[in-house]
Amino acid sequence: MPTPRSRDTRALAAVALFATLVSSGLTWAAQDEARELGWEDLIPSGWDPRAELEALGGDALQDLSDDSEQAGDLLEAYREAARSAPVVSELDGQRIRIPGYMVPLEFDHMTISEFLLVPYFGACIHVPPPPANQIVYVKTDASYPTTNVFKPVWVTGVIST
Structure with a gap:
C-alpha cells in the first residue's frame, strides 16, 4: 500500500482534509459551523x-x-x-462536513490516524479509484479508535484544495 507521502497517493488525494476526530461516530465539535457537502459538491460545474x-x-x-x-x-x-480531475477551488479553507468510507493508510489494530475518505465502499481497493476530486485525504491530530472501517462515517474539518 502506498504511503501518504508517495506521489501516487498525493495525486489521488487532490483534496486534503485535516481535522481532529473527537468521538466514536466521527462526530465533531461545532458541527453547526461546518458546511455540509455531498460528493457532487466536490466536482466543478461543467466537468x-x-x-x-x-x-x-x-x-x-x-x-x-x-x-x-x-x-x-x-x-x-x-x-x-x-x-x-479538477477540484472546486472555492472550497479551499472552508470548514466542511462530508460522509464517506475510510480507506486506512496509517493504523494499528483498532486505531486510525490517516485515511482516504471515498464516496462508496470498496473505492480504491476492489475497483478502480474514483477521480481525484472524489478522494479526500484525512489526517487526524490523534489516533481515532474504530472497530469497523467498513461503516460509513462523517468527517468534519477544514478542506484544502
Whole structure:
C-alpha cells in the first residue's frame, strides 16, 4: 500500500482534509459551523467524468477485449484523466462536513490516524479509484479508535484544495 507521502497517493488525494476526530461516530465539535457537502459538491460545474470516458473511446469500449492492447491504452488514459480531475477551488479553507468510507493508510489494530475518505465502499481497493476530486485525504491530530472501517462515517474539518 502506498504511503501518504508517495506521489501516487498525493495525486489521488487532490483534496486534503485535516481535522481532529473527537468521538466514536466521527462526530465533531461545532458541527453547526461546518458546511455540509455531498460528493457532487466536490466536482466543478461543467466537468463530467463520463464525458472524459466517452472521449477516450465511447461506444467502442463495448467491443474491446479486456486483454487487448487498445483496452490497456484506454484504461491508462482513463486513469490519467481521473488523477488530473479538477477540484472546486472555492472550497479551499472552508470548514466542511462530508460522509464517506475510510480507506486506512496509517493504523494499528483498532486505531486510525490517516485515511482516504471515498464516496462508496470498496473505492480504491476492489475497483478502480474514483477521480481525484472524489478522494479526500484525512489526517487526524490523534489516533481515532474504530472497530469497523467498513461503516460509513462523517468527517468534519477544514478542506484544502
